[in-house]
Amino acid sequence: MNRLLLPVFVCLALVYPMNAAGMEMSQYQDVTGGWFRVSLTMKELKGATPDTLIAVPANTDVYEVFGSSSSVAHRIDATALVARQGNIDDKNKRLQKAHSYLITGRVQTRRDIHIYLNNRISGVTLLDLTIPAAKSETVSTITALGDSIKQEWERMRMAELLIKAAASPGESVYSYVLLQLHSRAETGVLPSVSDTVAPIQNMSSAKRPNLFSLTTGALTVQETLQLERMTTTRTCAATATIPISQLEGPTIISHPFAEMIGAKQSRTLPIDALVPIEFYACHFTDMRRLVAFADLFDLWGANLVQILTNSATQSRVKEKIIDQLCLQVSGLVRLLGGRVIGDIAICGSDPFLSDGTDVTVIIDLKESMFFDLNANRLFRAAKRRVADVRRETITIAGIPVRAETSPDRRVFSFSCDLDRYKVYSNSPRAIKQVIDTFAGRHASLATADDLRYMRIVFPYDPAREGVFYYLSDMHLRNLVSPVFKIGRRRRIECINTLRMIQNAIAMRGMESGGGTIASPPSIANLIASGQLEASQLICPDGGAYYIEGSDGEAVCAVHGRLRFITPILDAPPTSITAAEKADYEEFVKEYNTHWSKFFEPIGIRGVISAGTVEFETCILPLNGNSLYDGFKRLYESETRTMDFPRRSEPIAPIVGKRSVKAMSKPPIRYGFLQFVKQTSRILDGLIDPRLIEVLVNSVDHLFESGVKEADMQPTAPRPNLNVFREIAEHSGPKHQKTMRERCLANLGSLHSLRYFRGVEPTDWDRMSLLVNGVAPFCPAGGHYEDDPTRGGIRCSIHGDGFSPTKPFYPDATLPLNMFLDALKSVEATLSFTPEGIMTKVRLHH
Numbered sequence: 093m094n095r096l097l098l099p100v101f102v103c104l105a106l107v108y109p110m111n112a113a114g115m116e117m118s119q120y121q122d123v124t125g126g127w128f129r130v131s132l133t134m135k136e137l138k139g140a141t142p143d144t145l146i147a148v149p150a151n152t153d154v155y156e157v158f159g160s161s162s163s164v165a166h167r168i169d170a171t172a173l174v175a176r177q178g179n180i181d182d183k184n185k186r187l188q189k190a191h192s193y194l195i196t197g198r199v200q201t202r203r204d205i206h207i208y209l210n211n212r213i214s215g216v217t218l219l220d221l222t223i224p225a226a227k228s229e230t231v232s233t234i235t236a237l238g239d240s241i242k243q244e245w246e247r248m249r250m251a252e253l254l255i256k257a258a259a260s261p262g263e264s265v266y267s268y269v270l271l272q273l274h275s276r277a278e279t280g281v282l283p284s285v286s287d288t289v290a291p292i293q294n295m296s297s298a299k300r301p302n303l304f305s306l307t308t309g310a311l312t313v314q315e316t317l318q319l320e321r322m323t324t325t326r327t328c329a330a331t332a333t334i335p336i337s338q339l340e341g342p343t344i345i346s347h348p349f350a351e352m353i354g355a356k357q358s359r360t361l362p363i364d365a366l367v368p369i370e371f372y373a374c375h376f377t378d379m380r381r382l383v384a385f386a387d388l389f390d391l392w393g394a395n396l397v398q399i400l401t402n403s404a405t406q407s408r409v410k411e412k413i414i415d416q417l418c419l420q421v422s423g424l425v426r427l428l429g430g431r432v433i434g435d436i437a438i439c440g441s442d443p444f445l446s447d448g449t450d451v452t453v454i455i456d457l458k459e460s461m462f463f464d465l466n467a468n469r470l471f472r473a474a475k476r477r478v479a480d481v482r483r484e485t486i487t488i489a490g491i492p493v494r495a496e497t498s499p500d501r502r503v504f505s506f507s508c509d510l511d512r513y514k515v516y517s518n519s520p521r522a523i524k525q526v527i528d529t530f531a532g533r534h535a536s537l538a539t540a541d542d543l544r545y546m547r548i549v550f551p552y553d554p555a556r557e558g559v560f561y562y563l564s565d566m567h568l569r570n571l572v573s574p575v576f577k578i579g580r581r582r583r584i585e586c587i588n589t590l591r592m593i594q595n596a597i598a599m600r601g602m603e604s605g606g607g608t609i610a611s612p613p614s615i616a617n618l619i620a621s622g623q624l625e626a627s628q629l630i631c632p633d634g635g636a637y638y639i640e641g642s643d644g645e646a647v648c649a650v651h652g653r654l655r656f657i658t659p660i661l662d663a664p665p666t667s668i669t670a671a672e673k674a675d676y677e678e679f680v681k682e683y684n685t686h687w688s689k690f691f692e693p694i695g696i697r698g699v700i701s702a703g704t705v706e707f708e709t710c711i712l713p714l715n716g717n718s719l720y721d722g723f724k725r726l727y728e729s730e731t732r733t734m735d736f737p738r739r740s741e742p743i744a745p746i747v748g749k750r751s752v753k754a755m756s757k758p759p760i761r762y763g764f765l766q767f768v769k770q771t772s773r774i775l776d777g778l779i780d781p782r783l784i785e786v787l788v789n790s791v792d793h794l795f796e797s798g799v800k801e802a803d804m805q806p807t808a809p810r811p812n813l814n815v816f817r818e819i820a821e822h823s824g825p826k827h828q829k830t831m832r833e834r835c836l837a838n839l840g841s842l843h844s845l846r847y848f849r850g851v852e853p854t855d856w857d858r859m860s861l862l863v864n865g866v867a868p869f870c871p872a873g874g875h876y877e878d879d880p881t882r883g884g885i886r887c888s889i890h891g892d893g894f895s896p897t898k899p900f901y902p903d904a905t906l907p908l909n910m911f912l913d914a915l916k917s918v919e920a921t922l923s924f925t926p927e928g929i930m931t932k933v934r935l936h937h
Contacts, residue, residue, distance in 0.1 A: 128241065153200035264595060356548050376438075405864075405867065433455055439452050482496075488506075542712070586631050845863065
C-alpha cells in the first residue's frame with residue numbers, strides 16, 4: 093500500500109537506554125510535530141535537587157517544556173492515568189516509579205530535539221540532552237506508550253498553568269486557558285470540571301462582585317467575571333427593550349443650601365460658569381500652580397498611593413490624557429505660562445480616570461497668539477506620532493470646533509474658543525455641554541448653591557489656594573443615576589470580554605509555539621481553532637468585536653479598546669433589560685436605606701508654598717445623621733494635639749480633644765466604626781477600604797489604651813504624629829515583603845507576553861498597556877528581564893517565585909524616599925464641625 097494513503101498519524105515511540113544508570117528518552121511525532129519525554133534518575137542529575145532544575149529548549153521550535161520530579165508529576169493524577177492506559181507496557185510503568193525527574197514538551201517540526209537542563213538559581217547547564225528526530229519513513233498507529241507521553245505532557249501543562257494562576261493574581265490568562273482546554277476536552281483525559289474550576293474559584297472571589305458598587309474595572313475583578321462567563325450561561329443585552337427613562341435614581345434630597353448661606357457672602361470664579369453643573373471640577377489658580385502640583389505628583393504622589401494600596405501596576409492616565417488632548421506642557425510654557433495662561437479648570441462627568449472617561453480642560457488665556465503657536469506645534473507632533481490622525485473643523489452647537497482624532501483614540505482632541513477661554517476635550521458630547529453651559533442653555537457649576545456654600549467654607553484666596561477639587565451635589569447624583577451606574581456596569585462587562593479575547597490570542601500563541609504567530613488571528617480564527625467561544629463574546633450594549641492591527645488589539649465597536657475605553661458620556665445606555673432594571677431598583681432601595689437625608693458634596697483645597705504642602709478637605713455636614721451628631725458632640729470646639737501612641741504601622745492619626753464622659757460609653761468605638769464605613773458610601777468607593785481599616789484600627793487602639801481624665805490635660809505638641817516618616821519606615825524592611833509579593837505577581841503577565849505572544853522585553857511596557865490596560869512595574873525600583881536559563885521572567889531586585897529576594901533597606905534614590913527623607917514634620921487634624929467633616933494635612937520639607 094502506498095505510504096501516502098496510510099493514516100494521518102505517523103508515530104514513533106522510541107525508548108533509548110542511554111547508559112547503565114537508566115536514563116530514558118521517548119518521543120511521539122506525527123507529520124506536523126509531536127511530544128517527547130525524558131526520564132532521569134538521581135545519578136543523571138549529578139546530585140542536584142530536582143526542585144532546583146529547569147529544562148530549557150535550545151531549538152526555537154521546541155516549546156511548552158515542563159520538568160518535574162516523578163512524585164510531583166504523577167501526583168497530578170498517576171492513578172487515573174494508569175487506570176485509563178491499562179495497556180501501557182511494563183517498561184513504562186517502571187519508568188514512572190523509578191525515575192526521579194521527568195521532562196516533557198512539544199516540537200513543531202520533525203528534527204532532533206535539543207534541551208539543556210539548568211540549575212535555575214545559577215543558570216549553569218548540568219546536562220545537554222539530544223533526542224534524535226523520528227525517521228520520516230516510520231509508520232505506525234498510536235501506541236499506548238506514545239499516547240501516554242502526550243497525556244503526561246498535558247497533565248504537567250495543567251499543573252504548570254494552575255501554579256502560574258495561583259502566583260499571578262489579577263492575570264486571568266492562565267485560568268482562561270485552563271477552562272478553555274477543559275471546554276475543548278482535547279483527549280478526554282483532562283481533569284473533570286470540578287477539578288479544573290475549583291482551584292481557580294478558590295483563587296478568585298467565589299461571589300460575583302456587585303458591579304453597581306464597584307468604582308473600577310480593575311484586574312482584581314476580571315478573573316471572577318471571566319470564571320462566571322465561562323462556566324455559566326449569560327444572556328447578551330440584545331433583549332434590552334425597556335427605556336432607561338423608566339428608572340429613577342435615589343430620592344435623597346439636597347441640603348437647604350440657600351438657608352445655610354443666608355446673608356453670608358460667597359464668591360465663585362468666572363471660569364466656574366463654563367463647567368456643567370453635573371461635572372466634577374478641579375480648579376488651578378494659574379499655570380504655575382498646575383505645574384507645581386503636576387511635578388509634585390510625578391515626584392511622590394503616585395508612589396505614595398502605590399505604597400498605601402500595595403499596587404505594582406500603572407494606568408499612565410496622565411500621559412494618556414495629555415497625548416489624547418495634545419496638551420503637553422513644554423519648557424517654554426513653564427517659563428512663560430503665567431504671562432500666557434490664567435485660571436485653569438479640569439472637569440468631567442466621570443471621575444474614575446483609569447477606566448476611560450471624558451476629560452475637559454478650560455483655560456483662561458491672557459495671550460492667545462503664543463498659545464495658538466504652541467498648540468499648532470503639538471498638533472503637528474501628534475500627526476507625526478500617530479500617522480492616521482484626521483484633522484477637520486466641525487460645528488458643535490453653533491461653534492466651530494477643531495477635531496484632531498485617530499480611530500484608536502490615541503489622539504482624540506476637540507478644541508474651541510469661547511470668548512477668552514480655550515476649551516479642550518476628549519469627548520464631543522462633553523465639549524458640547526461646555527458650549528451649551530457657556531451660552532446659558534445648560535446650568536453651570538457657578539449657579540449651584542452647594543458650590544456657593546463650599547466657597548464660604550473655603551473662600552477663594554490665591555495666596556491660600558493652588559488647587560480646589562469639588563464633587564458637587566449634582567455630580568454625586570449623576571454618579572448614582574441609572575445612565576451612569578448601568579453604563580459603568582456594562583463597561584466593566586465589556587472590559588472583561590476584551591481581556592478574554594486577549595487571553596484567547598495568548599492561548600493561540602501558546603499552542604503555536606511560544607507566540608510565533610505569523611499574523612494576529614481574527615475572531616473567526618480563534619473560534620474555529622477552539623481558543624474562544626462565540627457565546628463568550630458579550631457586549632451588553634450589543635457592540636461587535638474584532639481584532640485590529642499587527643499587535644492584535646481587541647476592539648469593541650461600542651466601547652473601544654482597553655487602553656482607550658469610550659467614555660460613558662459618549663455611549664450612554666438608552667434601553668435596558670428586565671434584569672438590569674431589577675438590579676438597579678434594588679441598588680436604589682439599598683442606597684435610600686443607608687442615606688435617607690442628604691447627598692454630601694466634597695471639597696478639597698491644596699496649596700504649595702516654599703517648604704510647605706497643605707491639603708484641606710470638607711465633607712458637608714451629615715444633617716440628621718445621629719452618628720455624625722454624636723461624634724460632633726464628642727469633639728469639643730477647642731482642639732489640641734494629643735499624645736498618640738506610636739504603633740508599628742500607623743497611617744492616619746487623629747488629633748483633637750475628646751470628651752471623657754462620652755468616651756466612657758461602650759458604643760462609641762462601634763459607632764465610630766460604623767460611621768467611617770457609612771461615610772465611605774458618600775464617595776461611592778473612592779475611599780480605599782484598606783485605609784478605612786487602618787483608621788479604624790488606630791481608633792480601636794486609642795480607645796483600648798485606657799485614657800484617663802489626666803490624659804486630657806493640655807500638653808505640648810509631640811513629634812510622634814509624623815505620619816509620612818512612619819510611612820517611610822513602613823516602606824522599609826517591614827514593607828519589603830509586601831512590595832516583593834506585588835512585584836512577583838507581575839511575572840505571570842510578563843511571561844504571557846513573552847512566551848505566549850512573543851513580545852520582546854523592549855516592548856513589554858507598551859504591549860502591557862495594550863493587552864491589560866495597565867503596565868507592571870517593580871515598586872522597589874527594579875526592572876524586569878527575561879532569563880530563559882533560569883526559568884524566564886525575573887525582577888532585578890526581587891528575583892522570581894522560585895528564588896525570591898528582597899533588599900533589607902529601601903532604595904534611598906527613589907523619588908518618594910528622597911522626598912520622605914527631606915520631610916521635617918507633618919501636622920494632621922480631623923474635626924467634626926458645624927460646616928462638615930474637616931481634615932487638614934500640612935507637610936514641612
